[in-house]
Amino acid sequence: xxxxKTDHSLERMIFFSDAVFAIxxxxxxxxxxxxxxxxxxxxxAHLQALARLVPNFVSFGISFGVIGMFWMGHHRAFGxxxxxxxxxxxxxxxxxxxxVFMPFAAAYLSSNIFxxxxxxxxxxxxxxxxxxxxxxxxxxxxxxxxxxxAAPEAxxxxxxxxxxxxxxxxxxxxxxxxxxxxxxxGLVSIPFWRRFLSWxxxxxxxx
Amino acid sequence: xxxxKTDHSLERMIFFSDAVFAIxxxxxxxxxxxxxxxxxxxxxAHLQALARLVPNFVSFGISFGVIGMFWMGHHRAFGxxxxxxxxxxxxxxxxxxxxVFMPFAAAYLSSNIFxxxxxxxxxxxxxxxxxxxxxxxxxxxxxxxxxxxAAPEAxxxxxxxxxxxxxxxxxxxxxxxxxxxxxxxGLVSIPFWRRFLSWxxxxxxxx
Amino acid sequence: xxxxKTDHSLERMIFFSDAVFAIxxxxxxxxxxxxxxxxxxxxxAHLQALARLVPNFVSFGISFGVIGMFWMGHHRAFGxxxxxxxxxxxxxxxxxxxxVFMPFAAAYLSSNIFxxxxxxxxxxxxxxxxxxxxxxxxxxxxxxxxxxxAAPEAxxxxxxxxxxxxxxxxxxxxxxxxxxxxxxxGLVSIPFWRRFLSWxxxxxxxx
Amino acid sequence: xxxxKTDHSLERMIFFSDAVFAIxxxxxxxxxxxxxxxxxxxxxAHLQALARLVPNFVSFGISFGVIGMFWMGHHRAFGxxxxxxxxxxxxxxxxxxxxVFMPFAAAYLSSNIFxxxxxxxxxxxxxxxxxxxxxxxxxxxxxxxxxxxAAPEAxxxxxxxxxxxxxxxxxxxxxxxxxxxxxxxGLVSIPFWRRFLSWxxxxxxxx
Numbered sequence: 001x002x003x004x005k006t007d008h009s010l011e012r013m014i015f016f017s018d019a020v021f022a023i024x025x026x027x028x029x030x031x032x033x034x035x036x037x038x039x040x041x042x043x044x045a046h047l048q049a050l051a052r053l054v055p056n057f058v059s060f061g062i063s064f065g066v067i068g069m070f071w072m073g074h075h076r077a078f079g080x081x082x083x084x085x086x087x088x089x090x091x092x093x094x095x096x097x098x099x100v101f102m103p104f105a106a107a108y109l110s111s112n113i114f115x116x117x118x119x120x121x122x123x124x125x126x127x128x129x130x131x132x133x134x135x136x137x138x139x140x141x142x143x144x145x146x147x148x149x150a151a152p153e154a155x156x157x158x159x160x161x162x163x164x165x166x167x168x169x170x171x172x173x174x175x176x177x178x179x180x181x182x183x184x185x186g187l188v189s190i191p192f193w194r195r196f197l198s199w200x201x202x203x204x205x206x207x
Numbered sequence: 208x209x210x211x212k213t214d215h216s217l218e219r220m221i222f223f224s225d226a227v228f229a230i231x232x233x234x235x236x237x238x239x240x241x242x243x244x245x246x247x248x249x250x251x252a253h254l255q256a257l258a259r260l261v262p263n264f265v266s267f268g269i270s271f272g273v274i275g276m277f278w279m280g281h282h283r284a285f286g287x288x289x290x291x292x293x294x295x296x297x298x299x300x301x302x303x304x305x306x307v308f309m310p311f312a313a314a315y316l317s318s319n320i321f322x323x324x325x326x327x328x329x330x331x332x333x334x335x336x337x338x339x340x341x342x343x344x345x346x347x348x349x350x351x352x353x354x355x356x357a358a359p360e361a362x363x364x365x366x367x368x369x370x371x372x373x374x375x376x377x378x379x380x381x382x383x384x385x386x387x388x389x390x391x392x393g394l395v396s397i398p399f400w401r402r403f404l405s406w407x408x409x410x411x412x413x414x
Numbered sequence: 415x416x417x418x419k420t421d422h423s424l425e426r427m428i429f430f431s432d433a434v435f436a437i438x439x440x441x442x443x444x445x446x447x448x449x450x451x452x453x454x455x456x457x458x459a460h461l462q463a464l465a466r467l468v469p470n471f472v473s474f475g476i477s478f479g480v481i482g483m484f485w486m487g488h489h490r491a492f493g494x495x496x497x498x499x500x501x502x503x504x505x506x507x508x509x510x511x512x513x514v515f516m517p518f519a520a521a522y523l524s525s526n527i528f529x530x531x532x533x534x535x536x537x538x539x540x541x542x543x544x545x546x547x548x549x550x551x552x553x554x555x556x557x558x559x560x561x562x563x564a565a566p567e568a569x570x571x572x573x574x575x576x577x578x579x580x581x582x583x584x585x586x587x588x589x590x591x592x593x594x595x596x597x598x599x600g601l602v603s604i605p606f607w608r609r610f611l612s613w614x615x616x617x618x619x620x621x
Numbered sequence: 622x623x624x625x626k627t628d629h630s631l632e633r634m635i636f637f638s639d640a641v642f643a644i645x646x647x648x649x650x651x652x653x654x655x656x657x658x659x660x661x662x663x664x665x666a667h668l669q670a671l672a673r674l675v676p677n678f679v680s681f682g683i684s685f686g687v688i689g690m691f692w693m694g695h696h697r698a699f700g701x702x703x704x705x706x707x708x709x710x711x712x713x714x715x716x717x718x719x720x721v722f723m724p725f726a727a728a729y730l731s732s733n734i735f736x737x738x739x740x741x742x743x744x745x746x747x748x749x750x751x752x753x754x755x756x757x758x759x760x761x762x763x764x765x766x767x768x769x770x771a772a773p774e775a776x777x778x779x780x781x782x783x784x785x786x787x788x789x790x791x792x793x794x795x796x797x798x799x800x801x802x803x804x805x806x807g808l809v810s811i812p813f814w815r816r817f818l819s820w821x822x823x824x825x826x827x828x
Contacts, residue, residue, distance in 0.1 A: 008700065009696065009700040012635060012639060012696055012699075012700070013696065014219060015222065015636065015639055016639045016642065016643055016692065016696075018219060018222055018223045018226060019226050019433075019639060019640050019643035019644070020643045020646065020647055021223065022223055022226035022227045022230060023226070023230055023643060023644055023647040024647055024650075025227065025303075025307065026227055026230040026231055026234065026307050027647065027650065027651070028307065029231075029234065029307050029308060029310055029311050030234070030237070030651070032308075032311040034311065034314040034315035034318060034319075035315065036318070037319065041319075041322070043322075043323050043324050046319070046322060046323075046324035046325065047324055050324065050328070060308070061304070064300075064304050064307070068300045068304075071223065072296060072300070075216065075219060075220065075223075075296075076293075078219075079215065079216040079219070086697075089693060089696075093685075093689045093693075096646075097682070097685050097689075100646065100647050100649065100650050100685070101650060101653075101681070103650055104650050104653040104655065107655040108655035108656065111655060111657070112655075112658065112662075112667070115662070115664075115667060116664050116667075117664050117667035117668055117671065118667065121671070221426060222429065225426065225429055225430045225433060226433050226640075228430065229430055229433035229434045229437060230433070230437055232434065232510075232514065233434055233437040233438055233441065233514050235514065236438075236441065236514050236515060236517055236518050237441070237444070239515075239518040241518065241521040241522035241525060241526075242522065243525070244526065248526075248529070250529075250530050250531050253526070253529060253530075253531035253532065254531055257531065257535070267515070268511070271507075271511050271514070275507045275511075278430065279503060279507075282423065282426060282427065282430075282503075283500075285426075286422065286423040286426070428633060429636065432633060432636055432637045432640060433640050435637065436637055436640035436641045436644060437640070437644055439641065439717075439721065440641055440644040440645055440648065440721050442721065443645075443648065443721050443722060443724055443725050444648070444651070446722075446725040448725065448728040448729035448732060448733075449729065450732070451733065455733075455736070457736075457737050457738050460733070460736060460737075460738035460739065461738055464738065464742070474722070475718070478714075478718050478721070482714045482718075485637065486710060486714075489630065489633060489634065489637075489710075490707075492633075493629065493630040493633070
């Protein structure tokens with residue numbers, strides 16, 4: 001098989017992933033149902049109806065951000081890959097399955113805000129996505145697939161970022177047990193984990 | 208990282224954006240529900256049912272045009288970009304979020320035509336999209352990303368067009384307070400703003 | 415602007431069109447609702463429920479074929495184009511609007527089979543798509559965009575095919591007035607029109 | 622027509638197929654409806670509601686895997702193709718139609734689990750997809766389209782894999798008559814068929 005063809009297989013896998021990410025992120029809007037009000041309802045009634053939807057809007061925004069974050073990680077990791085390996089295919093499909101599942105978890109959570117079970121489910125899906133994301137992105141930036149010209153720091157950064165997303169999602173799961181309404185705030189810890197991991201890596205390198 | 212790889216990252220970002228635009232524009236049809244009539248209803252009853260849907264058809268057409276307009280602007284701007292900058296990623300995702308939100312705003316407006324709150328919401332979403340569109344397209348045609356061979360007038364035109372879309376959307380918001388049923392007519396002012404901006408730019412250049 | 419960039423604009427427009435075609439063709443399945451039967455219903459009851467859905471299955475198949483046919487025409491025409499012209503953008507967006515509208519017309523027709531108004535609406539949408547398709551494909555294979563190395567017969571064939579699709583759709587509209595349940599059979603006349611047009615073209619060439 | 626253009630037609634067909642696969646695989650989530658519980662329902666009630674959805678989750682996972690499997694086969698076969706032939710277009714569209722139909726069959730089956738008719742329908746759709754898949758992938762790796770540099774074993778493997786998917790789907794159909802709730806387990810036989818076919822091919826080669 002010619003080298004150009006191998007690259008083509010990589011491109012097509014990336015393309016398929018992009019399409020699935022794009023559709024999943026767009027399907028989030030389907031759960032936003034326009035409020036139904038009697039014809040000639042007052043402006044105040046409309047504003048109240050919209051106010052009742054605020055949790056749904058916030059949930060839409062967060063889930064859009066979560067899927068967007070996973071897409072951005074995928075984008076960064078595969079931007080450093082130049083060769084195709086069939087080994088990544090199955091893991092990538094698993095990652096896409098968790099992404100596709102997310103609109104369901106988001107819809108369930110946004111109509112049961114402040115409830116523990118939906119919050120835990122949502123965060124567990126996020127954790128599963130984070131673990132598969134780590135596996136996929138490590139394969140993409142590993143010896144099988146990485147662009148030989150890619151900077152080693154850039155490759156190392158992908159792994160670190162992946163681990164910090166896993167830790168952030170795990171924090172969100174933990175938070176879901178205690179403060180179900182704010183579990184997604186666990187994601188705020190991602191930059192903290194990232195800094196911690198890079199501090200540890202530097203200390204190790206110094207030792 | 209090789210230059211070819213950088214271009215690849217740009218292409219993939221454009222591709223992802225295209226997919227989101229395409230899905231959002233197609234989801235508009237989901238809000239068009241086929242009229243349900245008893246089996247054997249007369250032609251007149253069918254025509255009446257369709258006539259009642261005319262506002263929805265008009266709304267579908269306008270929203271298709273609005274998303275199409277943003278896509279065309281994105282298309283023109285990134286047609287002038289040849290380098291990738293990770294800075295555009297976050298803003299672009301924000302722009303896509305407003306585009307994805309548009310089918311919701313359109314559905315809310317089309318089932319509450321002539322109402323002030325839905326009209327203002329719709330136009331505010333459009334304004335948010337216009338502002339993010341301006342930021343994204345300016346970055347794409349700015350020093351970080353622009354194709355060095357791109358004609359300076361073409362680059363300048365993108366910025367001007369972006370500002371005129373913002374002004375047109377702001378006009379639509381203003382109109383929504385006064386004439387809710389016709390707020391989208393504010394977009395008709397876009398070519399006017401464009402001409403005004405180019406007239407002002409020419410006058411400045413002459414001075 | 416570099417030539418490579420111009421090609422890129424063409425590719426992106428084709429890509430966006432492909433995505434819209436793909437989503438519209440897939441949305442057709444959304445109108446197929448799984449029959450709901452009581453738990454433990456007999457096999458006969460299930461078969462009857464499926465039998466009642468046969469018109470919907472047929473309609474799904476036909477509409478899939480219709481959108482597929484327009485996609486194939488688009489695919490063939492743009493396979494002969496090598497340059498980008500912004501003139502095609504607006505017409506192409508119009509064509510996509512009719513394609514996106516098709517799942518609505520199909521849903522309306524399939525739940526009102528044998529009724530005149532839905533049949534005429536469906537066929538009119540098809541005719542609008544056929545007219546825009548002709549305009550877009552002629553532009554793509556015209557002097558502005560055609561690949562200079564493309565075979566003249568291949569270019570001519572695209573125009574002929576486009577006209578025959580228009581004539582076939584017009585036949586379907588005419589048939590919808592008389593035999594609403596079988597209006598789509600008008601499309602069967604497309605190969606006939608194609609042969610007629612090529613016969614006329616040959617006679618003219620001979621004269 | 623230039624050779625580069627021909628490749629472009631192939632790419633575009635692959636792209637369109639990818640988009641349809643991606644949308645169909647993502648639409649599977651639409652059939653997962655978030656359980657609706659009264660505000661303030663207990664955690665136990667939520668867990669019970671989720672437990673009732675387990676068949677739907679399993680069905681989602683299986684159908685995701687089935688569409689993913691067909692996509693992976695398509696991906697592998699077209700990774701070995703380097704030339705375009707219009708002959709594959711119609712068959713490929715047929716394959717896509719069965720893929721698009723799958724979310725319907727999956728929704729019908731998952732709300733009528735353990736019923737014979739929905740199970741048979743689902744497996745018949747899978748069998749139709751497998752047959753079209755075989756035809757499409759054989760054309761892609763056949764003399765008309767195959768990359769001249771592709772390894773003959775890789776080309777032969779595509780055909781073998783296609784036949785084993787057909788045999789596995791046929792096993793699933795047969796199983797659907799006897800054990801409707803577990804018909805998809807027939808797919809487990811695919812690796813067995815693959816091994817059997819390669820054993821037979823080796824024996825023939827030896828003879």
